[in-house]
Amino acid sequence: MSPKTMFQKIWDSHLVHKEPGQPAILYIDLHLIHEVTTPQAFEGLRISKRSVRRPDLTVATIDHNVPTTNRFLPILDPIAKQQIETLRSNCKEFNIELYDIHHPRQGIVHVIAPELGFTQPGMTIVCGDSHTSTHGAFGSFALGIGTSEVEHVLATQTLRQYKPKTMRINVAGDLKFGITAKDLILYIINQIGVNGGTGYVIEYSGNVISNLSMENRMTICNMSIEAGARAGMIAPDRITFDYLKNKPQAPKENIFELKVKEWEKIKTDEGASFDKEVNIDASSIEPMVTWGTNPGMVISINEQIPDPNSFPTINEQKSVSKALKYMGLNPGASLKNLPVDRVFIGSCTNSRIEDLRNAAKIIINRQVNDKVKAMVVPGSTEVKKQAESEGLDLIFKNAGFDWREAGCSMCLGMNPDILKPGERCASTSNRNFEGRQGKEGRTHLLSPEMAAASAIAGHLVDIRNW
Amino acid sequence: MDSFKKHTGSVTPLYQINIDTDQIIPKQFLKRIERTGFGEFLFNDWRFDSAGKPIKDFILNNPKYKKSSILATGKNFGSGSSREHAAWALHDYGFKCILAPSFADIFYNNCFKIGLLPIQINEHQMEKIVVCSEKDPNYQLTIDLDCQTITENKSGEKILFEIDPFMKNCLINGLDEIGLTLQHREKIRKFEESR
Numbered sequence: 001m002s003p004k005t006m007f008q009k010i011w012d013s014h015l016v017h018k019e020p021g022q023p024a025i026l027y028i029d030l031h032l033i034h035e036v037t038t039p040q041a042f043e044g045l046r047i048s049k050r051s052v053r054r055p056d057l058t059v060a061t062i063d064h065n066v067p068t069t070n071r072f073l074p075i076l077d078p079i080a081k082q083q084i085e086t087l088r089s090n091c092k093e094f095n096i097e098l099y100d101i102h103h104p105r106q107g108i109v110h111v112i113a114p115e116l117g118f119t120q121p122g123m124t125i126v127c128g129d130s131h132t133s134t135h136g137a138f139g140s141f142a143l144g145i146g147t148s149e150v151e152h153v154l155a156t157q158t159l160r161q162y163k164p165k166t167m168r169i170n171v172a173g174d175l176k177f178g179i180t181a182k183d184l185i186l187y188i189i190n191q192i193g194v195n196g197g198t199g200y201v202i203e204y205s206g207n208v209i210s211n212l213s214m215e216n217r218m219t220i221c222n223m224s225i226e227a228g229a230r231a232g233m234i235a236p237d238r239i240t241f242d243y244l245k246n247k248p249q250a251p252k253e254n255i256f257e258l259k260v261k262e263w264e265k266i267k268t269d270e271g272a273s274f275d276k277e278v279n280i281d282a283s284s285i286e287p288m289v290t291w292g293t294n295p296g297m298v299i300s301i302n303e304q305i306p307d308p309n310s311f312p313t314i315n316e317q318k319s320v321s322k323a324l325k326y327m328g329l330n331p332g333a334s335l336k337n338l339p340v341d342r343v344f345i346g347s348c349t350n351s352r353i354e355d356l357r358n359a360a361k362i363i364i365n366r367q368v369n370d371k372v373k374a375m376v377v378p379g380s381t382e383v384k385k386q387a388e389s390e391g392l393d394l395i396f397k398n399a400g401f402d403w404r405e406a407g408c409s410m411c412l413g414m415n416p417d418i419l420k421p422g423e424r425c426a427s428t429s430n431r432n433f434e435g436r437q438g439k440e441g442r443t444h445l446l447s448p449e450m451a452a453a454s455a456i457a458g459h460l461v462d463i464r465n466w
Numbered sequence: 467m468d469s470f471k472k473h474t475g476s477v478t479p480l481y482q483i484n485i486d487t488d489q490i491i492p493k494q495f496l497k498r499i500e501r502t503g504f505g506e507f508l509f510n511d512w513r514f515d516s517a518g519k520p521i522k523d524f525i526l527n528n529p530k531y532k533k534s535s536i537l538a539t540g541k542n543f544g545s546g547s548s549r550e551h552a553a554w555a556l557h558d559y560g561f562k563c564i565l566a567p568s569f570a571d572i573f574y575n576n577c578f579k580i581g582l583l584p585i586q587i588n589e590h591q592m593e594k595i596v597v598c599s600e601k602d603p604n605y606q607l608t609i610d611l612d613c614q615t616i617t618e619n620k621s622g623e624k625i626l627f628e629i630d631p632f633m634k635n636c637l638i639n640g641l642d643e644i645g646l647t648l649q650h651r652e653k654i655r656k657f658e659e660s661r
């Protein structure tokens with residue numbers, strides 16, 4: 001048998017139907033849903049008198065809209081409230097398990113599915129959310145879909161897909177002291193471009209990747225979509241299996257060991273070929289911070305902000321000038337020491353327990369700068385509880401951080417957590433698009449450690465000098 | 467789903483690269499539970515200032531382009547979030563077709579599901595359309611999906627474009643993809659049984 005990539009193996013084992021000139025019909029093992037991208041899909045089902053084929057393979061949570069302050073107060077925004085209630089009644093009508101606001105395991109969809117053990121190697125996973133790529137960290141094929149596709153999956157438990165191309169990003173060398181998975185993925189996006197991954201599934205490999213924790217692997221796969229990729233994947237290994245063991249939805253005891261034997265076979269065979277190969281030297285990476293309005297507009301903290309004229313096409317030059325104007329920055333300037341107004345530690349990229357531990361280490365026994373408003377929004381209620389049991393909440397609160405309930409929060413500002421016009425934010429989230437965190441707000445993406453240090457210093461810093 | 471066969475219309479040039487879905491439809495409008503009514507919020511933060519007043523130099527506020535139904539834009543259009551609301555907003559506003567040198571994957575797929583036609587043409591062809599439509603707001607194109615052509619009405623000049631045959635067929639006939647997949651119900655059932 002010819003050697004296969006991990007992606008090819010998963011693809012082949014989920015093919016329900018294939019005919020020339022048509023997208024294949026792929027079986028979906030796990031369908032995650034949330035309140036924002038599903039109301040119209042359920043409505044579509046009702047209109048065409050269809051039902052949910054496999055409610056048992058469908059899991060819902062409420063994350064995008066939820067307030068991160070006291071959950072027992074009524075939700076003030078009537079439209080958000082209606083959207084939340086719509087999901088509740090849809091889950092009830094179609095018999096779908098819902099991790100509702102007061103559920104002890106509620107949280108951001110891409111944080112709770114892995115921590116509950118729903119996400120497993122070899123699976124096909126979809127969600128009406130682009131950061132579904134996160135789940136690829138377990139060696140699954142996980143992709144974001146639109147609402148019409150959500151309806152398709154609800155009704156058929158399958159998705160129509162053309163087979164994407166494959167790209168391997170091999171990360172060799174060593175990450176230097178102070179360099180995190182966030183710096184690595186920002187660096188990769190800068191190298192391949194914000195549309196460098198379009199049409200591809202990326203497999204990350206190499207010694208640097210296999211040494212990463214599951215949390216870090218999720219950070220990497222999460223941001224694959226920021227390079228335009230259909231999905232990101234990392235081969236499952238001992239670290240993956242150890243993470244999954246004893247998770248509530250993971251297979252139990254003997255079955256678990258049998259499953260591990262299967263999962264071990266998922267990895268890419270020696271000699272399998274990819275449509276594209278990219279090599280990254282990890283030792284050249286420094287702490288990364290975005291200066292512009294997409295995640296590819298990123299430099300290391302010690303570099304200078306680029307000059308628009310250094311870009312090859314007029315369209316790129318225009319886009320860089322527009323971004324700099326929006327961000328209130330000048331070419332040639334440094335990001336180091338740039339004052340920030342807000343700090344946000346959260347989002348499905350960096351709100352897991354390890355992220356909070358790393359951020360807490362930076363701020364212990366220090367105080368948030370007077371001019372800065374800083375907040376921590378754990379990715380899930382479970383992460384929050386775990387952090388509290390370790391006393392991390394006290395470290396954050398004593399330093400002057402707001403300690404919030406779990407949700408998407410200021411990653412996209414659909415709830416009341418938003419930037420005011422002109423405010424500059426050091427954020428551990430994944431998108432620095434114009435207005436993403438609030439109209440005319442200015443976002444700098446960086447690692448949790450760098451964000452925490454900026455909160456204390458009142459400006460962007462090089463974490464290696466901390 | 468709306469079908470798309472042939473369309474003639476004028477062009478709005480918005481020739482910027484990497485326009486993301488957060489710009490096409492900002493998050494504050496994602497809370498609706500309907501598929502319709504998103505058009506008035508299309509490009510909201512570029513169209514209106516904080517007081518809700520139209521920003522004069524933004525092309526969608528130029529009355530000369532009000533009737534246009536084809537959007538000509540830069541590469542990697544629709545990057546970012548999977549929100550189908552972006553495609554709904556463009557369609558609801560009155561665009562029938564989006565021309566760009568490249569699209570983000572999820573956005574591209576979403577368009578087909580709702581009867582909005584995304585067409586990929588090269589930068590060179592794009593530039594010509596942008597220049598012509600910037601000069602003349604009544605610059606008309608006819609898009610024929612069946613023949614896969616974009617015709618400049620005045621000169622009769624044609625551009626051929628590529629499109630996936632399956633998506634094309636769905637769009638021309640306004641087919642319900644779920645219905646098509648359900649024709650394979652038996653195969654889905656067998657697949658489930660076999661695991």
Ligand code: SF4
Pocket residue numbers: 063064108109110129131347348349407408411412429430
């Ligand atoms: S945390 Fe941000 S990126 Fe992640 S699912 Fe929520 S809104 Fe989307």
